[in-house]
Amino acid sequence: xxxxxxxxxxxxxxxxxxxxxxxxxxxxxxxxxxxxxxxxxxxxxxxxxxxxxxxxxxxxxxxxxxxxxxxxxxxxxxxxxxxxxxxxxxxxxxxxxxxxxxxxxxxxxxxxxxxxxxxxxxxxxxxxxxxxxxxxxxxxxxxxxxxxxxxxxxxxxxxxxxxxxxxxxx
Amino acid sequence: xxxxxxxxxxxxxxxxxxxxxxxxxxxxxxxxxxxxxxxxxxxxxxxxxxxxxxxxxxxxxxxxxxxxxxxxxxxxxxxxxxxxxxxxxxxxxxxxxxxxxxxxxxxxxxxxxxxxxxxxxxxxxxxxxxxxxxxxxxxxxxxxxxxxxxxxxxxxxxxxxxxxxxxxxxxxxxxxxxxxxxxxxxxxxxxxxxxxxxxxxxxxxxxxxxxxxxxxxxxxxxxxxxxxxxxxxxxxxxxxxxxxxxxxxxxxxxxxxxxxxxxxxxxxxxxxxxxxxxxxxxxxxxxxxxxxxxxxxxxxxxxxxxxxxxxxxxxxxxxxxxxxxxxxxxxxxxxxxxxxxxxxxxxxxxxxxxxxxxxxxxxxxxxxxxxxxxxxxxxxxxxxxxxxxxxxxxxxxxxxxxxxxxxxxxxxxxxxxxxxxxxxxxxxxxxxxxxxxxxxxxxxxxxxxxxxxxxxxxxxxxxxxxxxxxxxxxxxxxxxxxxxxxxxxxxxxxxxxxxxxx
Numbered sequence: 281x282x283x284x285x286x287x288x289x290x291x292x293x294x295x296x297x298x299x300x301x302x303x304x305x306x307x308x309x310x311x312x313x314x315x316x317x318x319x320x321x322x323x324x325x326x327x328x329x330x331x332x333x334x335x336x337x338x339x340x341x342x343x344x345x346x347x348x349x350x351x352x353x354x355x356x357x358x359x360x361x362x363x364x365x366x367x368x369x370x371x372x373x374x375x376x377x378x379x380x381x382x383x384x385x386x387x388x389x390x391x392x393x394x395x396x397x398x399x400x401x402x403x404x405x406x407x408x409x410x411x412x413x414x415x416x417x418x419x420x421x422x423x424x425x426x427x428x429x430x431x432x433x434x435x436x437x438x439x440x441x442x443x444x445x446x447x448x449x450x
Numbered sequence: 451x452x453x454x455x456x457x458x459x460x461x462x463x464x465x466x467x468x469x470x471x472x473x474x475x476x477x478x479x480x481x482x483x484x485x486x487x488x489x490x491x492x493x494x495x496x497x498x499x500x501x502x503x504x505x506x507x508x509x510x511x512x513x514x515x516x517x518x519x520x521x522x523x524x525x526x527x528x529x530x531x532x533x534x535x536x537x538x539x540x541x542x543x544x545x546x547x548x549x550x551x552x553x554x555x556x557x558x559x560x561x562x563x564x565x566x567x568x569x570x571x572x573x574x575x576x577x578x579x580x581x582x583x584x585x586x587x588x589x590x591x592x593x594x595x596x597x598x599x600x601x602x603x604x605x606x607x608x609x610x611x612x613x614x615x616x617x618x619x620x621x622x623x624x625x626x627x628x629x630x631x632x633x634x635x636x637x638x639x640x641x642x643x644x645x646x647x648x649x650x651x652x653x654x655x656x657x658x659x660x661x662x663x664x665x666x667x668x669x670x671x672x673x674x675x676x677x678x679x680x681x682x683x684x685x686x687x688x689x690x691x692x693x694x695x696x697x698x699x700x701x702x703x704x705x706x707x708x709x710x711x712x713x714x715x716x717x718x719x720x721x722x723x724x725x726x727x728x729x730x731x732x733x734x735x736x737x738x739x740x741x742x743x744x745x746x747x748x749x750x751x752x753x754x755x756x757x758x759x760x761x762x763x764x765x766x767x768x769x770x771x772x773x774x775x776x777x778x779x780x781x782x783x784x785x786x787x788x789x790x791x792x793x794x795x796x797x798x799x800x801x802x803x804x805x806x807x808x809x810x811x812x813x814x815x816x817x818x819x820x821x822x823x824x825x826x827x828x829x830x831x832x833x834x835x836x837x838x839x840x841x842x843x844x845x846x847x848x849x850x851x852x853x854x855x856x857x858x859x860x861x862x863x864x865x866x867x868x869x870x871x872x873x874x875x876x877x878x879x880x881x882x883x884x885x886x887x888x889x890x891x892x893x894x895x896x897x898x899x900x901x902x903x904x905x906x907x908x909x910x911x912x913x914x915x916x917x918x919x920x921x922x923x924x925x926x927x928x929x930x931x932x933x934x935x936x937x938x939x940x941x942x943x944x945x946x947x948x949x950x951x952x
Contacts, residue, residue: 287912290903296914305918307911314911316755323864323923324806324823324917326537330908338918340862342926348905349804349914352857354870355905379586384829391571408614408829413681420684433829436800 286359349355376413376424377439384408386432395423396446403441404428421445451764452476452527452551456520457495459531460510460837461820464491464741467529470758479523481516483509485828490820497523504830512542517548519839527551527765529758533832536741537564550842553765555740556718562715562768563738567609567733574733576714576756578707581726581734585609585647589753590630593648597626600650606630608637609645612692614684619651637696654887655726657681658693658741660708661749661757662721665764670712671774673749673757680875682797687868687891688875689745691752694845694884697729704733709774711738713921743833747816748783751841768859782848785839786872788859789820793871794899799833800862802826805926810858814841815851817859826864835867843886849876870900 282299297308305316319327319334338349346357370380384406391403397417404415425442428434454477457467458671464480468491475542485504485612492498499519503511509515520528528545530536536554544556554560564568567585574580576870584596586636597604597620604773605659606629608616615635618629634644661673677693678686695703708723724736746757755772763771790800805824809817821827827835836857861867875881878894905913916924 283918285917287905287909287910287913296910298914298918302919303913307914309907309910309914312907316911316915318915318919319917320921321921324921325808326912328912328915332913335911335912337916338806338808338860338862339913339924340464341917341924342803342805342863346913346917348864348909349808349860349862350909350912352873353906354860354862357905358908363933369929381795382792383801384839386887396947409831409833413798423776433736439729449491449640 286360288358293360309359353399370407375422376443376445378403378418378435378441378443380406380415380434380440382406382408382413383436384413384434386428386430386434389426389428391423391426391428391441393423397421397423397443400440403443406434415440419443419445420447451655452494452762454479454525455529455553456492456516456522456525457480457529457531458510458516458535459529459533460486460489460491461818462734462818462834463533463744463813464529465820466818467531467758469764470756473756474759474762476762479520479525481510482517483830485826485830488700489825490822499523504828506534506830507703511623513538513544518542518551520545520550521548525550527553527700527762529553529761530618530741532741532744537739539564551702551765552653553719553720554742555717555763556851559715559717560740563721563740566607566611566737567645568613569737570735572715573738575769576711577736578711579733581649581652581736583647583649588647588935590627590906593646594626595708597648598623599647603647603651603653605651605774606633606646607649609642609647610617611637611916611927612643616646617684618807631798640677643900652726652728654729654889656678656693656738656886657686657724657888658695658696658704658727658733659722659743660705661725661743661746662712662717662718662723663757663764664712664721665762665770666718667769668713668716669770669773670709670717670779671770672774673753673755673777675701676743676745676748677705677886678879679888680890681888685746687789688786688872689748690782690845690848691748691778692782693928694886695731700727700733707733707735711735715774719757719764720757730910744787745785746835747818748785749813749841751783751816751839752779752781753777754780781841781843782845782849783839783841783940784845785837786852786856786875787834788836788838788861788872789833789868789869790835791833792866792927793868793895797868799829800866803830804861804863804865805928806860806862807838808858808860810838810855812855815855816840835865846882849882852876856909871895871898874898874901874908 283291299306307314317329387407388405399420401417402414406413411444421443424444430439456479478495480491480493480498481501484512487881501515535541538556542552545552578713583595603621610645618633620629638644656679664670676691678689680688722739727733816839840851
């Protein structure tokens with residue numbers, strides 16, 4: 281039996297084929313074959329031999345992600361996602377959306393929809409782990425939308441406000 | 451000795467104190483907030499009490515509830531750990547008033563050292579060099595005149611300050627009025643007190659602190675230094691002892707100054723004198739921390755003394771069980787702090803589930819951790835989740851050992867940690883040469899990116915093998931239940947990205 285797994289790495293999709301033969305596996309990536317022999321596995325720990333080299337991997341499959349630690353490095357692997365996630369930088373430039381640089385609680389909101397603000401003005405303040413982070417206007421503009429309220433807990437990269445640029449304020 | 455102690459803290463330090471109590475045969479009571487209902491420290495203590503909601507103001511800072519719990523459960527002492535109520539003079543006084551022992555210095559000593567200007571004046575009177583500055587008046591006009599005499603660059607600091615709040619670096623006279631205004635505003639918000647003072651900026655300084663101890667019989671001593679210059683946002687990342695900067699002569703002079711300070715204020719229990727050391731190797735008193743320090747393990751490693759157990763003995767009225775002449779620095783110890791934060795995103799906090807942790811073990815490798823597999827790091831508390839410390843024969847060997855230990859430290863989950871950043875820090879030539887003034891991180895690591903974002907071919911091979919096994923042991927047990935509603939990603943099992951090809 282042959283199974284194919286695909287992983288998104290940057291803009292690339294890499295395909296790995298696994299063919300099982302009892303406890304022996306033949307794995308192929310980009311035309312290169314690897315002989316894999318399985319050792320013992322305990323919760324989130326897997327011993328295996330790849331082309332004669334003994335390895336211990338730590339693995340967690342959680343939701344859509346696979347967390348892997350191997351040889352002192354850690355990766356978060358993801359299958360190719362049909363819904364392309366927009367990168368935070370794109371959002372900011374495309375729509376004037378200001379996003380949360382860290383997860384946190386909105387402890388102050390200093391603007392209303394329609395307010396005109398100058399570059400550098402503090403619009404909101406986030407707090408997480410005893411640390412305050414000011415959300416400032418990256419350019420002069422008008423607050424089009426406020427997507428958060430005081431007390432809200434927001435995730436990293438969540439849109440907080442939308443700010444339409446006003447060139448005359450620049 | 452005490453029969454039962456309440457630990458008014460959480461995380462790794464609560465775990466550390468519970469262990470010391472267990473070794474001494476003392477019963478323990480843990481307190482916890484709603485967010486910490488299944489935290490590690492609550493399972494280790496003999497009894498655990500819920501004291502309130504998740505925000506610290508509703509739980510770990512509720513002095514009344516903590517003292518009432520200690521009384522109800524017949525405790526005879528409270529250990530405050532560090533942070534939260536540890537340097538709150540009113541809390542120390544209230545504990546004593548309730549007939550319990552506060553494991554730490556007197557409320558008076560906490561108050562005296564808590565206000566930075568009072569601490570500076572007290573230490574100056576005791577003959578310690580302080581950073582040149584001005585604190586005689588709080589009026590803007592006086593501060594402007596004094597600044598011109600002190601020279602630039604200088605720092606505006608909040609009298610009630612801490613953690614960099616209400617602090618401003620001022621490079622020219624023109625910047626000063628704005629800096630005074632914004633520092634006062636921040637200090638008023640954070641501490642309810644807008645008093646500020648000026649300190650000359652010591653450039654390329656090292657932050658070196660001395661661990662001190664006093665007992666109720668007038669004995670005072672120091673347990674050598676800790677080099678704490680590797681910092682981000684005025685918070686330490688890595689500490690070591692001995693300091694690569696000190697020689698025996700300077701160490702002896704600074705140690706004597708530290709002991710002199712303890713005697714001058716009749717200080718009892720563990721404390722830390724923080725100094726700045728400039729390029730000409732002049733040292734200046736900066737502040738005193740009247741509590742156990744986060745980085746105390748490296749002092750324990752090189753001296754062989756258990757500082758927490760010593761705190762308990764001294765608080766119980768025993769004399770210090772060792773003298774200055776008994777103490778030596780054996781080898782070299784380094785500690786690094788494992789933070790839930792993203793070093794590639796300005797070291798901003800990170801939160802989330804921790805699915806799997808594997809800690810390094812071995813001779814002279816020490817892990818002080820407050821979390822376990824399955825825990826969630828929340829945004830309510832400090833980002834410090836664990837400390838990793840090692841002891842080796844010399845500095846080079848200690849760096850190698852710490853790097854090895856970091857390579858074995860595995861934290862898998864949503865939360866981002868600084869583990870790989872710490873390894874890059876250790877590998878840096880300036881760090882290896884011991885050249886770590888306070889701006890070391892700022893200077894060398896501002897644009898740091900994680901080195902291993904792209905998985906290696908071997909990693910992809912192993913990932914595919916792990917998936918093909920389809921073993922429940924590798925799947926996060928609560929993954930499905932914990933997935934947020936509206937998650938844009940499909941569950942792992944239903945992904946369309948892979949298919950069986952018979």
